[in-house]
Amino acid sequence: MDFGLDEKTALVTGAGGRIGSVDCEILAAEGAEVIALDIDTDAARTVVDDIEDAGGTARTLECDLTDRDEVAETISAVDEDAGGIDVLINNAGLVDARDKVEDFDDEIWDRDVAVNLTGTYNVTRAVYPGMKERGWGRIVTVSSVAGWHGGFGQASYAATKSALIGFGKTLALEGAQHGITSNVVAPSIVVGALADLPLDQLEQVDEHFARIAEATPMRRLGREEDVANLIAYLCSEQADYVTGQVVGVTGGVDLFSF
Incomplete structure (x- = not known):
């Protein structure tokens, strides 16, 4: 299917990561010019x-998404050079914090809020006016099943990913x-090729x-492609009546079962 992304410019944050990298590859395969944004330029390269x-x-x-001035300057330069950003994939985020609330490190909490939530706000706020001026835009924000249901030992991650759902719906x-359009995807754990292994x-x-x-x-974990293929659809012309939705990519793990 032709998703109508030829001549569109797509900015992917956290592009060097596992999901972000596949997002970039699939959007590029659909014809978009991809801007792979990451503070780790070697990974993005x-x-x-x-x-x-x-x-x-x-x-x-x-670009450091936590530096609001740097984000504004960077996006302004991209707008001038590329003629605007049509697609924004808010993928950057940290997921390494593990501790119960009473033992949680305040600095880690502040770091995760700055990157996962405020960083997403910073780049979206910089990109949004250009989309509005051109009358076309696709924003997809990557949350998590933890943003719906919480995550034991993941206070900062779950809280910021939950906040992104409200942010995406507001957009x-x-x-x-x-x-x-603005939509949110909420994956469960994705593990690449390990998803193909039998349980034993x-x-x-x-x-x-x-x-x-x-x-x-479904008795398996997710693959990065499971998430990225959905993201590509949500960025398409065919998805122009889909907005404000939170779509789980979970294999059904979030369903109630006996």
Whole structure:
């Protein structure tokens, strides 16, 4: 299916990560010019090289999303050079914090709020006016199943990912009259090729992964492509009547079952 992304410019934050890199590859395969934004430029450069080797168009962009002035200057330069950003994938985020609330590190909390939530706000606020002026835009924000249901030992992650759901829905309300859609995807855990392992083999690799897979109705964990393919659709012309939605990519793990 042609998603109508030819001649569109797509900015992906956290582009060097596992989900972000596949987002970039699939959007480029659909014809978009991809801007791979990451504070880790080496990781982003690897993604861009792979896209270019496959015949796509992409470039790297270094920016600290927590620095509001830097974000504004960077997006302004991109707008001038590329003629505007049509698609924004808010993918950047940190997920490494593990501790119960009473033991949680205040600095880690502040860091995660700054990156996961405020960083997303900063880049969206910089990109949004151009979309509004052109009368077309696609914003997809990556939340998590933890944003719906919480996550034991993940206070900062779950809280920021939950806040992104409210943020994405607000963008949908504000952008609806201006040709801008905003949707949120909420993946469960994604583990690449490990998703193809039978449960007994997965347990030998990681018992935690195996427990989650066993609790998932589809009896497997997610792949990055499961998330990225949905994101590409939400960015398409065909999805122009889809906005304000939170779509789980979970294999059904969030369903109530006996």
